[in-house]
Amino acid sequence: MVGAAAGGAAADVSGPRYDEPPVIEVRDLSIAYGGRPALRGVNLDVHRHEIFGIIGPANSGKTSFLRALNRMETFNASMEVRGSVSINGMNIRDWRNEYALRSRIGVVFPLPVGLPLTVYENVAFSPRLRGIRKKAELDEVVERCLTRAALWDEVKDRLDSLGSLLSGGQQQRLTIARALSQEPELLLLDEFSIAVDPVTTMRIEDVLRELRSELTIVMATNLVQQARRLADRTAFFLMGELVEIGVTEDLFEREAKDERTTGYIEGRFG
Amino acid sequence: MTPPADSAAAATPGAMDRRDAAWYADRIAQALIFVGGVSAIVFIAGIFVFVTREGLDFALGPLGLREFFTSIAWRPTSNTPTYGALALIAGTASVTGFAMLLSVPLSLGAALFIAEFARGKTRETLKILVEMLAAIPSVVWGFVGMSIMNPLIIRVFDVPVGLTVLNAGLILGLMAAPIMTTIAEDALKAVPDTYREAAEALGATRWEVVVKVVIPASRNGLLAAVLLGVGRGFGETMAVLMASGHAINLPTSPFDSVRALTATIAAELGDAPVGSDHYGSLFTLGILLFVVTFLINLAADVVVRGIGRK
Amino acid sequence: MFAATPLNRRSHRTQSLAKAVFFLMTVALVVPVLVIVGTLAVKGGPAISWEFLFTPPRDFMTAGGILPALVGTVWLVVVALLASVPVGVAAALYLSEYAPDNLLTRTINLAIINLAGVPSIVHALFGVGAFVLFFGIGASILAASLTLAVMTLPVVIVATRESLQAVPHAFREACWNMGATRWQTIRKVVLPNSVSGILTGVILEVSRTAGETAPIMFTGAAAFVAFLPESVFDQTMAMSYHLYYIATQATDVPERTTYGVALVLIAIVLLMNAVSIGFRVYLRGQKKW
Numbered sequence: 001m002v003g004a005a006a007g008g009a010a011a012d013v014s015g016p017r018y019d020e021p022p023v024i025e026v027r028d029l030s031i032a033y034g035g036r037p038a039l040r041g042v043n044l045d046v047h048r049h050e051i052f053g054i055i056g057p058a059n060s061g062k063t064s065f066l067r068a069l070n071r072m073e074t075f076n077a078s079m080e081v082r083g084s085v086s087i088n089g090m091n092i093r094d095w096r097n098e099y100a101l102r103s104r105i106g107v108v109f110p111l112p113v114g115l116p117l118t119v120y121e122n123v124a125f126s127p128r129l130r131g132i133r134k135k136a137e138l139d140e141v142v143e144r145c146l147t148r149a150a151l152w153d154e155v156k157d158r159l160d161s162l163g164s165l166l167s168g169g170q171q172q173r174l175t176i177a178r179a180l181s182q183e184p185e186l187l188l189l190d191e192f193s194i195a196v197d198p199v200t201t202m203r204i205e206d207v208l209r210e211l212r213s214e215l216t217i218v219m220a221t222n223l224v225q226q227a228r229r230l231a232d233r234t235a236f237f238l239m240g241e242l243v244e245i246g247v248t249e250d251l252f253e254r255e256a257k258d259e260r261t262t263g264y265i266e267g268r269f270g
Numbered sequence: 271m272t273p274p275a276d277s278a279a280a281a282t283p284g285a286m287d288r289r290d291a292a293w294y295a296d297r298i299a300q301a302l303i304f305v306g307g308v309s310a311i312v313f314i315a316g317i318f319v320f321v322t323r324e325g326l327d328f329a330l331g332p333l334g335l336r337e338f339f340t341s342i343a344w345r346p347t348s349n350t351p352t353y354g355a356l357a358l359i360a361g362t363a364s365v366t367g368f369a370m371l372l373s374v375p376l377s378l379g380a381a382l383f384i385a386e387f388a389r390g391k392t393r394e395t396l397k398i399l400v401e402m403l404a405a406i407p408s409v410v411w412g413f414v415g416m417s418i419m420n421p422l423i424i425r426v427f428d429v430p431v432g433l434t435v436l437n438a439g440l441i442l443g444l445m446a447a448p449i450m451t452t453i454a455e456d457a458l459k460a461v462p463d464t465y466r467e468a469a470e471a472l473g474a475t476r477w478e479v480v481v482k483v484v485i486p487a488s489r490n491g492l493l494a495a496v497l498l499g500v501g502r503g504f505g506e507t508m509a510v511l512m513a514s515g516h517a518i519n520l521p522t523s524p525f526d527s528v529r530a531l532t533a534t535i536a537a538e539l540g541d542a543p544v545g546s547d548h549y550g551s552l553f554t555l556g557i558l559l560f561v562v563t564f565l566i567n568l569a570a571d572v573v574v575r576g577i578g579r580k
Numbered sequence: 581m582f583a584a585t586p587l588n589r590r591s592h593r594t595q596s597l598a599k600a601v602f603f604l605m606t607v608a609l610v611v612p613v614l615v616i617v618g619t620l621a622v623k624g625g626p627a628i629s630w631e632f633l634f635t636p637p638r639d640f641m642t643a644g645g646i647l648p649a650l651v652g653t654v655w656l657v658v659v660a661l662l663a664s665v666p667v668g669v670a671a672a673l674y675l676s677e678y679a680p681d682n683l684l685t686r687t688i689n690l691a692i693i694n695l696a697g698v699p700s701i702v703h704a705l706f707g708v709g710a711f712v713l714f715f716g717i718g719a720s721i722l723a724a725s726l727t728l729a730v731m732t733l734p735v736v737i738v739a740t741r742e743s744l745q746a747v748p749h750a751f752r753e754a755c756w757n758m759g760a761t762r763w764q765t766i767r768k769v770v771l772p773n774s775v776s777g778i779l780t781g782v783i784l785e786v787s788r789t790a791g792e793t794a795p796i797m798f799t800g801a802a803a804f805v806a807f808l809p810e811s812v813f814d815q816t817m818a819m820s821y822h823l824y825y826i827a828t829q830a831t832d833v834p835e836r837t838t839y840g841v842a843l844v845l846i847a848i849v850l851l852m853n854a855v856s857i858g859f860r861v862y863l864r865g866q867k868k869w
Contacts (some may be wrong), residue, residue: 077680084849097289099296103759116773126758129292152845175754182758233627296761305676306670310691310737313730317698320709340775379605388606399610405853406616406846407791408700409820413827413844414616417835447609477595498697505699508792512828521802532701532794539704539798544713556705560698567697571690 010224015212016050016232021089023048023186023216024069029083031064033076038064041083042242044235051212052230053248054220057264062220066188069218070105071098082270087186106179110191112171113155119146119155122163122174123185126182141181148211149177150203168180176204180211187211193226205230224265228252236261285356321556338554344518345546346535347541354549355558357518361528364521365510366503368439369446373503374496377447377559381454382494386480402457404448408508429525433515441513442503448498457491458484487488490573497570501563502538507532529557614685617850620843627840636806643829646841651808652721653848656796659725659790660732660751665782667729668736675737676744677752677766683750696734700794703731707799722812724800731795732785743774776866780859787852791845793820803829819845 022045023127031039039061045050054062064079071092073079085092087101095101103126115122123142132138141157146152151173155166163174172192179187189208193201208217208230221227227234235245236258244251244258256262262268329335333353341354384396393555415437423432461484469479485492507530515527516537535552631645638644671688681683694711707727717723749768756764793801801821808817826833 022526070757072753072756074755075762095287097287097293099293099759099761100287101759105757105759107757109750109754111750113750115751115754117768117769125755125760129758129760129764140599178754247609292761292764296763299763299766300678303670303673304669307674307679307688308684309667309671310688310695310733313733314691314694314698316694316710317702317730318708320714321702321705324705324709375611377604379602380609383599383602383606387602396606396610401612401857402850402853403609403613405787405791405849407793407820407849409791409793409824410620410842411848413823413838414619416827417838418616418619444609444612451609475591475595476599478591480598501697505697505702505729507699507701508824512824532699535701535705536794536797539708540820553705553709555703560702563697563699563702564694567694568690571693 017048020048022046023088024218025031025084025086025089027086029065029068029081029085031061031068031082032080033064034078035080037240039068039237041055041241044218044242044245046218048216049214050232051167051208051217051219053227053234054218054237055222055224055227055234055264056220056237057269058222059239061240061261063190065237066107066190066218066220069186069188070096070102070107085260090201103159104180104185106182106184106187108172108175108179108189108192110194112168112175112195114166114171114174116162116164118160119161119163119166119174121179123177125178132229145177145180146174148180148207149173150207151177169196171209172196172200173204176207185215187215187217189217189221191222193221193223201226224252224267236264238264281349308548318560321553321560325550325553325555325557328547329554332547333551342518342520343444346538346551349377351547353554355555357520358529358531358534358555360520361514361518362510362530364435364528365438365442365514365530366500368435368524369442369503370496370499370500372443373446373450373500375497376443377450377495377499378454378492380447380451381458381481381492384451385455385458386476386484397477400448400451403444405453406445408445408506409512411441411445411509412512415509419513427525431515431525431527433513434527435514438510438514438528439524439532441509442506445506446499446503449502450495453495453498454488454492457488457495460491461487494570494573497566497573501566501570504566505532505559505563507536508552511536531559535559536574586725594635615633619844620839621650621847623781624839624841624843628779628837628843630760630849632837632840633682633844636802640832642832642834642837646844647823648790648805648808649817649819649841650844651789652805653819655721655800655809655816656725656728656800657786660728660789661782661785663726664729664736669708669740669778671737672740672744677762677770690738690786692734695730696786699865700731700792703727703795704798705797706730712799718813719798719802720800720813721809721814721816722800724796724816725812725819727795727799728789728792731792734782734790735776735785735788739784740774740778743777743781744770763865776859776863780856780863783852783856783859787849788858791849792853793824796821797824812856814868819848834841 026042026044028044029039030037042065054065056062065078067073068081069085073081092101096221104247115125117125120142123145124138126216127138127141132141143152146155151170154170163171167173172195184223196204205226209216219227231248233245234248234251236243236251238260239246244256246256250256251261252265254262256265338353338355340356341352342357343352343354344358345352380400384393388396416433419437419440420432423429423434423437465483465487466479469483474482511533512531514530514533516529516533517527518529519526521528535555538548539552542552633645633650634647635645636648637646675685675688679688704727711717711723712719723859747857751769751773752765755769760768796818800815801818802815803817803818803825804820805815819841823838823845826838826841
């Protein structure tokens with residue numbers, strides 16, 4: 001699978017580095033909540049500078065998968081994770097400081113969560129955690145991240161108003177700016193466009209395309225066409241199982257190996 | 271593995287995996303918060319241990335349990351001291367019982383009115399007044415019993431003494447009402463609106479909905495409310511001390527003066543030399559009070575848990 | 581269009597009757613509050629003067645004012661808060677932010693209910709046995725305040741837990757996902773957004789603490805102390821105990837004075853309560869999310 005994709009994309013400088021060892025290696029990952037399985041035996045690799053799409057209907061395990069990459073089971077006593085996830089070749093469960101791990105992974109939720117802080121403080125939150133205190137330095141980070149999230153022009157005059165008072169689309173871009181302020185190596189997006197208007201969705205998609213040259217993106221989406229527009233490769237999850245992974249174009253050009261993938265993509269169920 | 275040099279974000283795992291100040295701060299905070307978390311257990315256990323420590327030697331030694339529970343002679347300072355607590359138990363029981371006669375119907379009625387019938391401003395105002403009722407200190411209630419209720423009872427019923435079961439019971443009833451009202455109201459509010467809507471869709475009036483749907487569905491919560499009210503009345507000290515007449519007596523009518531367990535401790539502890547039998551006997555009363563209120567609270571908790579399971 | 585049948589006319593009559601009866605029952609509970617406050621105000625109001633509030637009692641409590649009792653109550657309340665607020669907030673943080681659903685947590689909740697339900701005189705026995713005697717503090721402001729602190733701990737815990745849980749879970753998730761530790765999340769997002777709710781609970785606790793009598797009778801309150809307290813190891817007069825004392829033990833105290841003391845005490849308590857309620861109503865309109 002990986003080999004097949006590598007051929008075409010390696011020439012693209014900003015594209016996925018299929019020639020390097022993968023950034024994320026997932027081996028036999030199973031997740032359950034209080035004994036109820038949510039994901040079973042997933043194996044996959046994600047490469048540097050790749051946008052990796054995950055499609056699948058509700059309850060297919062997409063969100064659980066993303067949560068496991070971030071070791072969120074720490075905060076949820078009922079979440080059980082088995083198997084291994086390695087990032088940069090190191091099993092994330094061997095990390096002694098899991099907070100440092102999470103600080104390098106940006107996450108964007110389905111519903112934007114503007115912290116009850118000002119726009120400025122929302123974006124400065126993570127830099128402050130890292131110990132950046134100087135106002136000038138923070139100013140620079142805030143402006144850079146808001147600009148990259150295509151939000152700066154809209155909020156530059158009201159950085160001191162509450163982040164939770166922005167519109168839904170603006171809040172979602174604010175959470176992207178916040179994720180970027182972590183200077184992440186990895187960006188996880190979970191159905192980011194669910195509460196966002198189509199125009200904003202397009203703007204965010206443009207932002208993601210640009211970001212690909214700097215980081216690696218794993219994007220779970222409920223919109224198959226969004227995966228087609230953005231993802232280099234796409235995985236199809238169904239009822240807690242990874243059905244198949246393929247180069248996105250292949251999957252959408254009726255070359256999926258599994259009946260169910262084609263069925264889902266063509267909207268026969270979902 | 272070594273990450274590619276072009277990626278500034280990719281530091282080596284080893285360097286990032288350091289446990290930093292934030293990590294240690296989190297651990298310390300967690301430990302302190304845990305200590306705070308179990309403090310309630312420590313204190314309730316501490317209360318039991320310290321009250322028992324001071325009272326147990328006496329309770330198991332000089333005190334005859336038979337005398338304690340069957341004699342009405344509480345004469346700890348006499349030359350031949352006797353420690354019969356029956357009159358004190360009867361005093362507490364009569365006052366609490368009388369209080370409940372008044373308080374249970376009124377509180378449940380008030381809870382029904384506030385939860386099911388009152389709306390908007392009326393509801394808010396009534397809730398605030400109930401809260402104010404709860405806020406009045408027990409010593410003020412006791413003072414009200416002595417200075418307002420006492421002459422009133424003497425005049426209205428033409429009796430020689432107004433500091434009686436009636437007086438203390440009325441006051442205790444009002445004191446126990448807020449907790450019963452509040453908890454009963456919570457229990458009624460916990461009944462899902464869909465139940466009410468379903469019954470109303472079948473043509474039932476609000477009253478029929480309340481009787482046939484809401485009350486049965488919140489039965490356990492209402493019972494817990496009553497239990498906690500009983501606990502409150504049982505343990506009240508200052509108001510009972512001041513309003514009940516504080517006379518050792520097996521009451522036969524609401525116009526008898528009585529003496530409560532709690533009031534006995536409050537009145538006598540100051541005069542009992544530390545370590546004496548008298549002192550031990552008062553702590554023995556404390557053990558009894560602790561155990562009974564503990565059981566009442568436990569029962570209320572078990573009853574409420576019954577709701578949770580449904 | 582729908583003619584009233586005799587049956588549903590009757591049930592509507594029952595309904596109105598029930599509503600009226602329940603209303604009267606509610607009134608029967610709340611009218612005494614107004615009567616009591618009114619009576620205390622009428623009979624005690626004339627006693628209130630600058631001299632009454634700001635001078636010590638004279639001539640075996642039959643004259644003079646209540647200054648040492650007022651100051652003593654402030655001492656008792658402040659020291660009790662210093663002890664109970666940190667512990668209570670920590671307990672609430674544990675229950676809201678850390679506690680898994682297990683036996684320990686259920687035991688903690690049961691212990692809180694019992695701390696609130698144990699008779700105040702049993703708290704007094706505990707205070708005497710533990711603080712006055714065992715820890716050797718002696719009858720003092722410190723021992724009395726610690727006893728009060730243990731007794732009113734549930735008030736802080738319950739109010740704090742409620743306001744912590746009102747902060748949406750999504751905020752915590754957002755912080756955790758950025759690599760914040762639990763403690764950083766609590767300090768930077770959860771506490772700042774619940775501090776006003778906690779304050780409401782603390783004010784309520786002030787109201788409770790100021791009115792308690794039994795727990796301080798044998799642990800630090802005195803009938804008469806000629807001077808104002810200078811340290812937490814002094815005994816002190818207190819408003820609640822002062823009322824008990826002049827109402828039951830002292831002789832020849834003018835009725836006006838006793839009512840005056842009761843009025844000041846209930847004014848302090850109800851004022852604190854009103855502030856707490858007003859604050860709560862105000863906060864409801866101030867939600868940031």
